[in-house]
Amino acid sequence: MATTLKDIAHAAGVSLTTVSRVLNYDQSLSVGAATRKRIFAVAEELNYTKIRHPKAPSTTKMRKIAIVQWYSEAHEQDDLYYMAIRLGIEQRSQQHQLAVTRIFQNNIDQLTEEIDGVITVGKFSAAQVNELATLTDNLVFVDDDQFAAGFDSVLTDFDQSVRQVVDFFWQQSQSDIGLIYGIETTTDGQRKIADPRYQAFSAAMTAHHAYQSELCFASDFTNQGGYQTMKQAIADLGAQLPHAFFVANDPMATGALKALQEAKIAVPARVSLFSFNDTALAKYVYPELSSVHVATRLMGTTAVDLLLQRAQRPRVPQRVELGTELVFRASTQTA
Structure with a gap:
C-alpha cells in the first residue's frame, strides 16, 4: 500500500496540513528546520513516492537589506519604541541570514553598495518615499501608512x-x-x-x-x-x-x-x-x-516577513495592523 501524507504526519508527530505544506515547499509556513528535516526523513523512510529533496527557496536571492531609521542614533536611544522595532527587524533578519545595513536619520547617501530590500522605521515625506523607491522595488514601511502609495505597511491599531x-x-x-x-x-x-x-x-x-x-x-x-x-x-x-x-x-x-x-x-x-x-x-x-x-518586536519581524514574501513572488501591497494590550500599573487606580 502506498504511503500517504497521513502516514507521514502520524510518524512525524505533526499535522497533515504541516506535512502537505512542507513537502510542497511552502516557504510561508512558520515551522522549524528540525521539523522540516524530520518530515522529509520520515517521508523517505516510508518510501513516499512524490518526495522531492528541497530546493533552495527563492527568498535566498535576498542577501542584503537596509534599515532606514528616521531618527538619529542618539535620538533612538531616547525613544526605545523605535529601537525595539529595529531590534525586531535585526532579529528576524539574522534568522534568515540577511546582512543588515543600518541607516540613521534617513541618510541614504550612506548606502555605498547594492541592497536587495529596504525596511523603513518612522515617518517619511512623499519626496523621501520616492527617493527610497529608487533604491529597490522591495520596500516596507513600519509605523508609517504608505499603503495608498503602493507599499507594504506595518502599523499599530490606535x-x-x-x-x-x-x-x-x-x-x-x-x-x-x-x-x-x-x-x-x-x-x-x-x-x-x-x-x-x-x-x-x-x-x-x-x-x-x-x-x-x-x-x-x-x-x-x-x-x-x-x-x-x-x-x-x-x-x-x-x-x-x-x-x-x-x-x-x-x-x-x-x-x-x-x-x-x-x-x-x-x-x-x-x-x-x-x-x-x-x-x-x-x-x-x-x-x-x-x-x-x-508589539514593537512583532512589527519588526512582520516587516522582514513581508519583504521576503515580495522577493519570492510579486503580489499586491499589504497593510498589516497589529493589535495592542492595556497594561495596568500603579499610575492608575481601580475602583
Whole structure:
C-alpha cells in the first residue's frame, strides 16, 4: 500500500496540513528546520513516492537589506519604541541570514553598495518615499501608512487602544480626561504628522459627549516636552486639572509624572496617568506607568516577513495592523 501524507504526519508527530505544506515547499509556513528535516526523513523512510529533496527557496536571492531609521542614533536611544522595532527587524533578519545595513536619520547617501530590500522605521515625506523607491522595488514601511502609495505597511491599531483607555477611565468615574499628544515633522520638514492618538481620543471622548479641546495639549514626544506641557496644564487649569491624563508615549508620560510630583499632585490619588507604547521606560519610574503595550518586536519581524514574501513572488501591497494590550500599573487606580 502506498504511503500517504497521513502516514507521514502520524510518524512525524505533526499535522497533515504541516506535512502537505512542507513537502510542497511552502516557504510561508512558520515551522522549524528540525521539523522540516524530520518530515522529509520520515517521508523517505516510508518510501513516499512524490518526495522531492528541497530546493533552495527563492527568498535566498535576498542577501542584503537596509534599515532606514528616521531618527538619529542618539535620538533612538531616547525613544526605545523605535529601537525595539529595529531590534525586531535585526532579529528576524539574522534568522534568515540577511546582512543588515543600518541607516540613521534617513541618510541614504550612506548606502555605498547594492541592497536587495529596504525596511523603513518612522515617518517619511512623499519626496523621501520616492527617493527610497529608487533604491529597490522591495520596500516596507513600519509605523508609517504608505499603503495608498503602493507599499507594504506595518502599523499599530490606535483607534481601539485609545478607546479602551478612555473607557477604562470612564469606568473609574473619571470623565474629565486630559490628553498630551505629539506633533512631528519628517526629517526634511516637508510633512507634518498628525498624531493618530489625538484623533482617536477626540472621537472616543466625543462618543461620551465629554470632549474638551482645552484639556488637550500638544508636545514633541520627548521627556522634556511632556514635563513642560504638564507644567503648562497645571498652571493653566489649576483646580480644574483633569483627574486623568492619557499621554501619547512613555518619554512624555515620565516627564508629565515629574511635573506632577514637583507640584505635589499625587499620582494616582489626584491624577491618573495612562501612557502609550509600554517600553521598558514605563517600569523605570515611580509609580510605574500604566501603558498601552505595542508589539514593537512583532512589527519588526512582520516587516522582514513581508519583504521576503515580495522577493519570492510579486503580489499586491499589504497593510498589516497589529493589535495592542492595556497594561495596568500603579499610575492608575481601580475602583
